[in-house]
Amino acid sequence: MKPRADWALGSALSLPIKVEEKVLGVINLNRSAAGRAFDQVDLNVASVMAMQAGVSIENALLKDRLREKIDELEAANRRAEDAYRQLLQAEKLSAIGLMAGTVAHDITNPLAVIDGRTQLLMYRFAPDTEAGKSLGAIKAQTDRISSLVKSLQNYARKGKGERRPLNVVDCIEESFVLVGKLLYENAVSTTRRYPETLPLILGNATEVEQIFMNLIQNAGQAMEKGGELILSAEAVEGSSGEGSWVEVTVSDNGPGIPSEALKAVFEPFYTTKPEGKGTGLGLPICKRIIEDHRGEITVESAVGKGTTFRVRFPVTPGETPEKGP
Numbered sequence: 001m002k003p004r005a006d007w008a009l010g011s012a013l014s015l016p017i018k019v020e021e022k023v024l025g026v027i028n029l030n031r032s033a034a035g036r037a038f039d040q041v042d043l044n045v046a047s048v049m050a051m052q053a054g055v056s057i058e059n060a061l062l063k064d065r066l067r068e069k070i071d072e073l074e075a076a077n078r079r080a081e082d083a084y085r086q087l088l089q090a091e092k093l094s095a096i097g098l099m100a101g102t103v104a105h106d107i108t109n110p111l112a113v114i115d116g117r118t119q120l121l122m123y124r125f126a127p128d129t130e131a132g133k134s135l136g137a138i139k140a141q142t143d144r145i146s147s148l149v150k151s152l153q154n155y156a157r158k159g160k161g162e163r164r165p166l167n168v169v170d171c172i173e174e175s176f177v178l179v180g181k182l183l184y185e186n187a188v189s190t191t192r193r194y195p196e197t198l199p200l201i202l203g204n205a206t207e208v209e210q211i212f213m214n215l216i217q218n219a220g221q222a223m224e225k226g227g228e229l230i231l232s233a234e235a236v237e238g239s240s241g242e243g244s245w246v247e248v249t250v251s252d253n254g255p256g257i258p259s260e261a262l263k264a265v266f267e268p269f270y271t272t273k274p275e276g277k278g279t280g281l282g283l284p285i286c287k288r289i290i291e292d293h294r295g296e297i298t299v300e301s302a303v304g305k306g307t308t309f310r311v312r313f314p315v316t317p318g319e320t321p322e323k324g325p
């Protein structure tokens with residue numbers, strides 16, 4: 001500020017503002033010659049003010065530094081948590097890999113023997129006899145086990161089964177037959193919402209059927225006291241440049257999944273089913289197969305209302321739509 005023309009300096013005080021013994025600034029106080037000169041009391045009061053200014057600045061700086069440190073610590077903590085989660089996931093995955101190897105060895109070979117003998121016996125008994133019917137049932141179940149084992153191996157070694165253009169509705173219906181008994185026993189009614197035509201996807205039929213078998217089985221198991229299963233399929237356009245998709249939803253009006261458990265359902269070995277009833281591999285296998293097919297799976301659920309699993313596959317470019325069943 002510029003002093004007035006008639007203003008003459010009488011006395012002045014200069015006080016350092018110190019933070020951690022470093023001088024950060026200076027407070028200058030001037031008084032005109034017309035007034036009383038600064039005395040010792042003024043100096044004491046001004047010194048206290050300068051000291052308080054220093055302390056305030058120091059506090060502000062400390063707060064900033066503390067915030068920075070807290071942010072750094074929080075970021076480090078998040079990184080550590082992510083690394084731990086990845087490690088846990090990797091360990092679970094390698095456990096599955098190991099298990100798949102054992103399963104391949106311990107189940108595939110005896111299963112081949114059962115299958116071979118069953119086929120031999122099937123030559124001797126006509127399919128409409130009592131024995132023939134039983135043999136047919138055994139054959140159907142051994143086929144199912146061997147396809148399950150193959151899926152587990154595919155999951156562990158990132159399945160690269162043969163791909164061809166598929167209509168997902170055929171796959172849904174094929175899987176539906178395999179879990180039909182469970183739905184019937186639990187008095188679950190089924191509604192289908194399929195369009196007249198649906199674009200084809202490029203996939204491995206056994207693997208894709210495996211997805212829907214798991215999802216329908218989960219829904220059926222969830223609706224122990226009856227309920228409604230809704231199966232739907234439709235073609236959806238992705239946002240610009242994303243291409244189009246075939247979207248399938250498997251919905252039930254069972255008990256739903258609490259929000260804190262939703263994150264865990266795709267993790268290997270996560271199960272809420274009694275021992276012997278669930279391995280907790282169904283959904284991780286679905287996720288692995290879907291990702292192998294460059295698709296996506298999401299889940300929405302409300303406790304007491306039900307659950308919807310949504311699966312999307314990219315449409316095979318150039319494949320013409322096919323008539324629905």
Ligand SMILES: Nc1ncnc2c1ncn2[C@@H]1O[C@H](COP(=O)(O)OP(=O)(O)OP(=O)(O)O)[C@@H](O)[C@H]1O
Pocket residue numbers: 214218219222252254255256257265270271272273277278279280281282283284307
């Ligand atoms: N439709 C659903 N309704 C309610 N809970 C579900 C549903 N689908 C999955 N879950 C929950 O997710 C868990 C994991 O499912 P996942 O299919 O991976 O394993 P599982 O069914 O327990 O065992 P597995 O499929 O190996 O027999 C289930 O135990 C259940 O708690």
Ligand SMILES: [Mg+2]
Pocket residue numbers: 214217218278281282283
């Ligand atoms: Mg399951």
